[in-house]
Amino acid sequence: KDILDERAEKAFNDSVMDDTVIPLCAAFAAQEHGDARRALDLLRVSGEIAERMESNMVTEAHVRFANEKIEANRIVEVVKTLPLQSKIVLNSVLHRERNRRRFSSGEVYNMYRRVCNHLGMEPLTQRRVTDLVSELDILGLINAVIISRGRYGRTKEISLSVPEESVQPVLLEDYKLKAISNIRVRAQVTL
Numbered sequence: 001k002d003i004l005d006e007r008a009e010k011a012f013n014d015s016v017m018d019d020t021v022i023p024l025c026a027a028f029a030a031q032e033h034g035d036a037r038r039a040l041d042l043l044r045v046s047g048e049i050a051e052r053m054e055s056n057m058v059t060e061a062h063v064r065f066a067n068e069k070i071e072a073n074r075i076v077e078v079v080k081t082l083p084l085q086s087k088i089v090l091n092s093v094l095h096r097e098r099n100r101r102r103f104s105s106g107e108v109y110n111m112y113r114r115v116c117n118h119l120g121m122e123p124l125t126q127r128r129v130t131d132l133v134s135e136l137d138i139l140g141l142i143n144a145v146i147i148s149r150g151r152y153g154r155t156k157e158i159s160l161s162v163p164e165e166s167v168q169p170v171l172l173e174d175y176k177l178k179a180i181s182n183i184r185v186r187a188q189v190t191l
Helices: 002-011 021-032 036-052 060-080 084-099 105-119 126-138 164-171 175-179
Strands: 142-148 154-160
Touching: 002 021, 002 036, 021 036, 021 060, 036 060, 060 164, 084 105, 084 126, 084 154, 084 164, 084 175, 105 126, 105 154, 126 142, 126 154
Parallel strands: none
Antiparallel strands: 142 154
16 A cells, blocks of 8 residues: 555646545455555556546546456456467357356367367367366356266356456457357257
């Protein structure tokens, strides 16, 4: 908070910042890793947003909007840097997501295989795709929770944890995935 106060004094004129701005920037940064760079970035983007909106003061609303914008940019950067196989798995999750909110790792694997077939690619093993699902979970793009189905065994229940509208356009920047964007991969829904 002291670092933020010091930088805000240098960067902003007196009385152009609401009293809640610096504590809110510090709180948002503390939620992640307590990184001062994150808080400074949030303060900078908040100021830029206020300036773009021709506001006389940086407010809590600007900080909240800046936080959403930074998070959306983080999602875009993470998805852009994914390897192709991970993008295909994420794309498979998006296809399943349109049919219902939660589904098993087996259902995602079946969709993944269909997408690979459309792309003319050899699919990875189910074990390797399960590893990729875990990696996407760690990155915060999906939620994968292990559930027990009693005598039917255990599975991962998967759902998207970021807005589809943030992920889909980035996936379509990949020329291979763009090639299948118009193809409707038929999803078998099990009851």
